[in-house]
Amino acid sequence: MQAIIYYIRQLQRLSGVKLYLNLLGMVISSLLESSAILLLVPMLGMAGLQLGGTGAAYNLPVLGFISELPQTSALGLVLGAYVFIVLCQNLISRFVAVRNVEIQQSYSRQLRYEVYSALLRAEWSFFLKKRTSDLINIMTTEMARVLAGISCFLQFLTSLLFTLVQIAFAFWLSPKMTLAVLVCAVLLSLFSRRFIRKAKKLGSRSSLLGQMYLAGISDQLNGIKDIKSNNLEQSRLDWLHEFTGEVKNEQLDYTRLRSNSQLLYKMSSTLLIAVFIFVSFRFLHAEGPNLLLVILVFARLWPTFATLQSLMEQLASVLPSFKQLKQLEEECLQAAEQGTSDGSGMPVEAITLKQSLEARNVHFRYQPQEPQYSLQGVNVTIPANRMTAIVGRSGAGKSTLVDLLMGLMQPESGDILADGKPITGERLLSYRRSIGYVAQDPFLYNATIRDNLTMIKPDASEEELWEALEFASSADFVRRLPQGLDTLIGDRGIRLSGGERQRLVLARAIIRKPSILVLDEATSALDTENEKRIQEALDRLKHSVTLIVIAHRLSTIRGADQILVIDQGRVIQQGVFGGLASDKGGMFSRLLSSQEEAM
Numbered sequence: 001m002q003a004i005i006y007y008i009r010q011l012q013r014l015s016g017v018k019l020y021l022n023l024l025g026m027v028i029s030s031l032l033e034s035s036a037i038l039l040l041v042p043m044l045g046m047a048g049l050q051l052g053g054t055g056a057a058y059n060l061p062v063l064g065f066i067s068e069l070p071q072t073s074a075l076g077l078v079l080g081a082y083v084f085i086v087l088c089q090n091l092i093s094r095f096v097a098v099r100n101v102e103i104q105q106s107y108s109r110q111l112r113y114e115v116y117s118a119l120l121r122a123e124w125s126f127f128l129k130k131r132t133s134d135l136i137n138i139m140t141t142e143m144a145r146v147l148a149g150i151s152c153f154l155q156f157l158t159s160l161l162f163t164l165v166q167i168a169f170a171f172w173l174s175p176k177m178t179l180a181v182l183v184c185a186v187l188l189s190l191f192s193r194r195f196i197r198k199a200k201k202l203g204s205r206s207s208l209l210g211q212m213y214l215a216g217i218s219d220q221l222n223g224i225k226d227i228k229s230n231n232l233e234q235s236r237l238d239w240l241h242e243f244t245g246e247v248k249n250e251q252l253d254y255t256r257l258r259s260n261s262q263l264l265y266k267m268s269s270t271l272l273i274a275v276f277i278f279v280s281f282r283f284l285h286a287e288g289p290n291l292l293l294v295i296l297v298f299a300r301l302w303p304t305f306a307t308l309q310s311l312m313e314q315l316a317s318v319l320p321s322f323k324q325l326k327q328l329e330e331e332c333l334q335a336a337e338q339g340t341s342d343g344s345g346m347p348v349e350a351i352t353l354k355q356s357l358e359a360r361n362v363h364f365r366y367q368p369q370e371p372q373y374s375l376q377g378v379n380v381t382i383p384a385n386r387m388t389a390i391v392g393r394s395g396a397g398k399s400t401l402v403d404l405l406m407g408l409m410q411p412e413s414g415d416i417l418a419d420g421k422p423i424t425g426e427r428l429l430s431y432r433r434s435i436g437y438v439a440q441d442p443f444l445y446n447a448t449i450r451d452n453l454t455m456i457k458p459d460a461s462e463e464e465l466w467e468a469l470e471f472a473s474s475a476d477f478v479r480r481l482p483q484g485l486d487t488l489i490g491d492r493g494i495r496l497s498g499g500e501r502q503r504l505v506l507a508r509a510i511i512r513k514p515s516i517l518v519l520d521e522a523t524s525a526l527d528t529e530n531e532k533r534i535q536e537a538l539d540r541l542k543h544s545v546t547l548i549v550i551a552h553r554l555s556t557i558r559g560a561d562q563i564l565v566i567d568q569g570r571v572i573q574q575g576v577f578g579g580l581a582s583d584k585g586g587m588f589s590r591l592l593s594s595q596e597e598a599m
């Protein structure tokens, strides 16, 4: 319940007086609705219309003048008043409905924005621990359930107010009977508490199933090539078949629960009304309008209890979603990077690295509770405007070192310094803006080539775009495409070859003219000719940009100004290509020989 209150408070803060005005509108609307129907009976009685039995039993002093009018005028007046009240009620409820949507949609927008910005501000290590599909699930399905839950809560509040108004009316017309109805309602609600508990449990199961479904489907669609090439289609379909069976059962359980509770309310309503009529008629000797009133009061009051019960069950079923969203927000807050937003929305100026980038006695491990360090006691200096290559066996710690150098993660102990200053706090974002990065597995957005490039530099001119493409040896293939720069490249750039993707990502990385360019195996998918062209371009670049290159193919780093050899999280060798190659007992020479043998 705490989580719901937290989000409702947010809604209250955002909507302010509008929310209260709407609630007031709802009260007035329900007041008018009640009065329209409940007052019709006594008003008609006063107008002299005999409804059987003894006629008007409830004299309303304020409306006493009606009985003095001629019958036709009185009837016209009463019916006119009835139409007027209904019109006002409908106009108010129309206004309230539109305002409700406005309030809810503004809140939905704000909530999505807040959660997503908290997510984007979380540090990289947060994402390493999270499953992407779980985050997508929270941002889509669970978020939608939370918003539906908020709407449900507002409906609950409206129904509650409506019920209170109905009770007040009913009490005014027949206190005894209202008390009797209330006692029955309280007893029934005590009995119905187990429905709410069960709805909460089913809500958790539904959330879990949704999470599992998204995780399964995303995994499989990401690995669709593997599924097709290994003929795994049937096994995946079997998984889906089994899974949808569980979803079906869960939905059936939920429907059973809701219809059971509604059945209980409907049956008790029928039973109670029969008892009330019998008692009123047999023992209280009520007739005509009195009996009609008994039915009216009961028929209007009881469904509101049933609605309240149904809304409470719905709320209980979305409670787990509220908890999940709140937990995600809290985790993001805990994992927030320092200095990544000053809240002003002002563009951050990139820094220019002038002297060096330095790792000083850096220790790092992914799981603080485990003894194994991915990096230990690393001391390196990367001179500005030079090319530094990082090599080592698989799992040696190359990517970890580069992630730390890029400020994506913070060392457990030790420092990362840019021109002697730590890249933490306020400096982190401007430092990050000075970096261009090309990953081992190049990522492109499902958009046009132009969009992919301008995403990094929105104000890039046509000339700058082609210059970057030329640099990355991509201009030729882009020119050959039917729509050139405006060609759509598909999901993750699937319509391009691996090498074309890599060159495009390189073009994107350099379009912002970064001070530091990090290439993680960036030329692995290139043919010899393109690799040579990129090597030449990098050689030209290396005097104006600080280049950090992770390389498996050692032939690509002959021109590096410095090579760092890493093994088991430590820098074990450091030097230039020739020097390291001639150290025959060293790791570099062993890596070189094994590559030469493989060729």
Ligand SMILES: Nc1ncnc2c1ncn2[C@@H]1O[C@H](COP(=O)(O)OP(=O)(O)OP(=O)(O)O)[C@@H](O)[C@H]1O
Binding pocket: 128, 366, 367, 374, 392, 393, 394, 395, 396, 397, 398, 399, 400, 401
């Ligand atoms: N997200 C992670 N969680 C836990 N351990 C990790 C994680 N990423 C890497 N490691 C571990 O840290 C060590 C260094 O990994 P790293 O990715 O830096 O190696 P690498 O030299 O870049 O390897 P490769 O050349 O295969 O990419 C490895 O032992 C690896 O298992």
